[in-house]
Amino acid sequence: xxxxxxxxxxxxxxxxxxxxxxxxxxxxxxxxxxxxxxxxxxxxxxxxxxxxxxxxxxxxxxxxxxxxxxxxxxxxxxxxxxxxxxxxxxxxxxxxxxxxxxxxxxxxxxxxxxxxxxxxxxxxxxxxxxxxxxxxxxxxxxxxxxxxxxxxxxxxxxxxxxxxxxxxx
Amino acid sequence: xxxxxxxxxxxxxxxxxxxxxxxxxxxxxxxxxxxxxxxxxxxxxxxxxxxxxxxxxxxxxxxxxxxxxxxxxxxxxxxxxxxxxxxxxxxxxxxxxxxxxxxxxxxxxxxxxxxxxxxxxxxxxxxxxxxxxxxxxxxxxxxxxxxxxxxxxxxxxxxxxxxxxxxxxxxxxxxxxxxxxxxxxxxxxxxxxxxxxxxxxxxxxxxxxxxxxxxxxxxxxxxxxxxxxxxxxxxxxxxxxxxxxxxxxxxxxxxxxxxxxxxxxxxxxxxxxxxxxxxxxxxxxxxxxxxxxxxxxxxxxxxxxxxxxxxxxxxxxxxxxxxxxx
Numbered sequence: 001x002x003x004x005x006x007x008x009x010x011x012x013x014x015x016x017x018x019x020x021x022x023x024x025x026x027x028x029x030x031x032x033x034x035x036x037x038x039x040x041x042x043x044x045x046x047x048x049x050x051x052x053x054x055x056x057x058x059x060x061x062x063x064x065x066x067x068x069x070x071x072x073x074x075x076x077x078x079x080x081x082x083x084x085x086x087x088x089x090x091x092x093x094x095x096x097x098x099x100x101x102x103x104x105x106x107x108x109x110x111x112x113x114x115x116x117x118x119x120x121x122x123x124x125x126x127x128x129x130x131x132x133x134x135x136x137x138x139x140x141x142x143x144x145x146x147x148x149x150x151x152x153x154x155x156x157x158x159x160x161x162x163x164x165x166x167x168x169x
Numbered sequence: 170x171x172x173x174x175x176x177x178x179x180x181x182x183x184x185x186x187x188x189x190x191x192x193x194x195x196x197x198x199x200x201x202x203x204x205x206x207x208x209x210x211x212x213x214x215x216x217x218x219x220x221x222x223x224x225x226x227x228x229x230x231x232x233x234x235x236x237x238x239x240x241x242x243x244x245x246x247x248x249x250x251x252x253x254x255x256x257x258x259x260x261x262x263x264x265x266x267x268x269x270x271x272x273x274x275x276x277x278x279x280x281x282x283x284x285x286x287x288x289x290x291x292x293x294x295x296x297x298x299x300x301x302x303x304x305x306x307x308x309x310x311x312x313x314x315x316x317x318x319x320x321x322x323x324x325x326x327x328x329x330x331x332x333x334x335x336x337x338x339x340x341x342x343x344x345x346x347x348x349x350x351x352x353x354x355x356x357x358x359x360x361x362x363x364x365x366x367x368x369x370x371x372x373x374x375x376x377x378x379x380x381x382x383x384x385x386x387x388x389x390x391x392x393x394x395x396x397x398x399x400x401x402x403x404x405x406x407x408x409x410x411x412x413x414x415x416x417x418x419x420x421x422x423x424x425x426x427x428x429x430x431x432x433x434x435x436x437x438x439x440x441x442x443x444x445x446x447x448x449x450x451x452x453x454x455x456x457x458x459x460x461x462x463x464x465x466x467x468x469x470x471x472x473x474x475x476x477x478x479x480x481x482x483x484x485x486x487x488x489x490x491x492x493x494x495x
Contacts (some may be wrong), residue, residue: 091217095223098218098223098224099220099223099224099313100219106215106216107215107216108215109400121217122215125218128217128218128223129218129249129251133243135447136230137227137230138230139226140227140228140231140313
């Protein structure tokens, strides 16, 4: 099965990853501000906790943080508004879940583990749309998982014994 | 005609109503281009923006292929109503035989970009009558997949075009489900009716088995332990398909695209490499040779090679670390 998609796909994957590179540089600049670093860590912390609570896939965690970071690069959040950070976290996690999970929880159910602020689904929906616009609707992201899977599959072709190690990933 | 907020498009008559929105004909006032405008529903917002909308937009926005419908824009008005702008195409898929090549090309492109469409039906194929080009549309059910294919939600694809492994409740499935759907569409095009058309899931399975033969452990290892494998089914033998299809091409299609065992089913890429399509392929290759790589493209390729090398060594390091730990 692998041979059917591999070469073309891997080229496309590297191309997409290159397209996402400039944003990393922007983020590095952004993370020099203490306030942003702290708020971002809080946001990620909450997203990962909910991620664990619902037993989401690994990709969902990666995507939600990716959306958060790319949003921060394209839009400056006003200082001191922690509720806005929470709203952003809910929107990013919800978008990632909808991209990856077979079943994403309702927006009210997603806001678990005692967040400091709760939002109406309608508000979250507007934020989702705002985030997507800022990300230029590019929600498909090349993740390290794609590459690891690819190379593991490659190793399997070379040596059938490698099969045993796949369960470790 | 109602005007949209940004004054860029005019809404015309309704040309289609789908489960997730109404499609209008429209006009781009700046370019005078005729477009299709799909409004997506945002009023039921318990779950925010529907996942079908999110997936459709995010997948289509990255796809550039002649046989995939082109997403031009996503816009909203002041009332928070959102619209997706597509290129406009005539909705008709009746006549042309060689469109199969185009359908397969489009499907192959999706699979190459690790996207399973999951809902290929005649309704989701659009045709530009002037240019005789077919385009695959409606990616609301599509999803990205990874190389070791995992369990995905089973409730996808309109039943008549559903592959047997989904109907039998296989927890894991692959791009082969799209190929099965294409096989069914091809059969429909030739016969002007559905090859398999059951009212319920079980009846549909029975119809498939009665024509293709009941699968067993020999033709499809593991099939009898699938959750919905019906017990006590008569053992049908495959019908002489050539009588049904009366054409060599459809003999090929039925044997390889409608192969019950997904592991043995032909891939879109291999199907395109089939003798039937060979002539067309040669012509395309010639055209490809004519295009010269531009410098940016070359630089990208070079960087890519370097990154491949990095990733290879990284993977080896990971494996080595794992080995020492265990």
